[in-house]
Amino acid sequence: MTTLVVCLDRTDDVGRKTGLRSPVVGWEAVRALVTDVGLADPEDSGVNTLLESLRVAQNLRDENEEVVVAVVSGDHESMVSADRAVAEQLDDLIADYEPDSAIVVTDSAEDERLIPIVESRVRVDSVDRVVVRQARDIESTYYLLKQFLADEELRQTVLVPIGLTLLVFPVLATTVGPAMGAAAITTVIGLFLLYKGFNVDEFLTRFAHQTRESLYSGQVSVVTYVVAAGLTFVGLFVGALAVSNLGDTPGFVIPATRFAFDSVPWLAMAALTASAGRLLDEAIGDDPIRTSFLNLPFIVVAVGLVVRGFAAYFLEQQDVIDSFVVPAYELGILSNEQFVMGAGERLALFVVTAIVVSLVGARIASSVSGSNDAAERSDGGSDTTLANGGTATASGGREPDPSADAGANSEGDPVPDVTDPERTDGGADANANPDSDGDRDR
Structure with a gap:
């Protein structure tokens, strides 16, 4: 069983700081890369990520598993080109080493966006995110703010009212007084919260659509x-x-x-x-x-x-x-x-x-x-043509065809009466064998 321990670098920080091209494969190559990256930028969290990749690979080797450790980098020009570069490098690694599973090591939420690309090519057993202990809270706050600022609806809902408040309050404070200005601003904010809380905007949008x-x-x-x-x-x-x-x-x-x-x-x-x-x-x-x-x-x-x-x-x-x-x-x-x-x-x-x-x-x-x-029930029925030219309604009734002869079939033979007690009793057995007298058993 071969396990691929892959360190993801979406923005190609390793390549820009060391001048090396990815992928970097092998224990010694990744170990040497740690020194190069650390000398180029000692404060880079990528050093910890590379060391974590080596540690995970060493633990798997101690458990007698065959391990391939590699560093895969993207492209810093655009996100699309970076993701495609990572996909091509993963395809080459999988073709060369044929791993059965993979363990992904990342150091940021940006690199974790590459995990679906890895999952589409090989089974991912674990994702190890490395966060520098001294900067755990700062980094988490940073990524939360970054995600918040990337959402357009949240920006319009939160940042726009705050910005308008900061702009309008000084004007009101100098004209009508701080108390009146604060009262007016809190009134507007309260109306805005009620407007969003009761989904008035959705109601107005739906009303305008229906009117149109x-x-x-x-x-x-x-x-x-x-x-x-x-x-x-x-x-x-x-x-x-x-x-x-x-x-x-x-x-x-x-x-x-x-x-x-x-x-x-x-x-x-x-x-x-x-x-x-x-x-x-x-x-x-x-x-x-x-x-x-x-x-x-x-x-x-x-x-x-x-x-x-x-x-x-x-x-x-x-x-x-x-x-x-x-x-x-x-x-x-x-x-x-x-x-x-x-x-x-x-x-x-x-x-x-x-x-x-x-x-x-x-x-x-x-x-x-x-x-x-009643009209729907009458329209929903279907007529079925019977053998004697009559029709059977959807409710189970039978309507004789007025144009057909009630006493003869299409060959001129007499047609038995449907009210015959023997017929209503179940009729004759069509598969009965004739007896010695030539009659049929009933």
Whole structure:
């Protein structure tokens, strides 16, 4: 069993400091290389890496294993050329010595990037990373910072806010004072953290993508969404105007109730318009209409009626609005005098109407969904042609061919009745042997 102990040097530090070309193979050659590299740069950690390679090879020899120790270097011009140079040298080593496994010795995270190249050519049993004891924490911190700075998303998320803070705080401190400047900066940082924490950026990206797809596909919901937005603004304006007409009303409950009472009809119309547009898109499409889209308009109307009814009840109790008056009418034999409806009666009327609307919506949605399921089942069946010209449906039924003769087959022979009790009992055994009388055993 031959083991290859290979020391990796991706940036060709050994070649640049000693002038030697890699690969350097053999115990004596690597031992001499340690002296050359140490004399050229005593502070280089590559000296420790070479010594570690010799130590690992010596331990394996003490265990009576055949060992080949080698130093493989890349190219300092570019990372691609360095990796290709290492791959070529490994191919030559494997072709010359035919190792069964390899032990990789490195001194940095940069050299460890070559491990997949080694693994693609020979089995790697161990990876030995050499870190100088005095510089272990410093080197680990260095590579962590280097990896952090190489990530573009982390740089934009962390370094950009810190840089903007360091630039803006002196300006705010000289204009509005240190306290106001610190408060403004912490507010902005808090909003930014919430923005990233709730994935608002992904939501906005997804919303923009869906909006663009809707515009390009010509969906009706695009227009209805714009109309719904306009109705929403109208409802908010009407509610705010109603609150402003209350004057100096103490407390918060009555203004909020008044706002809901006046804005709910417009907000309900906005939601109804948006849901109607989405329902039209579903109806135009090829897929069946989903139950949720059918039931949504009725739910919107029902919720609007309930909110309007409760808001009217509280406002009437506080004498903010007048009672509901049913005017007198006379239609033939039907006539009614003027009727004043109380707050409780008005609330009951709105709640009952909302329940009726929701039940009607659920009924319509279930009926449409049932018809769609029945249509899919009827379309999904397949007919199978029988021997007598009839067809068998997917449910197992049998339909006779009306054009075929019910009493004869294609050769003119009579066809037995399918209701024959012997046939329904299982029929005759087609493989029964004839007896001495010429009859068949059943």
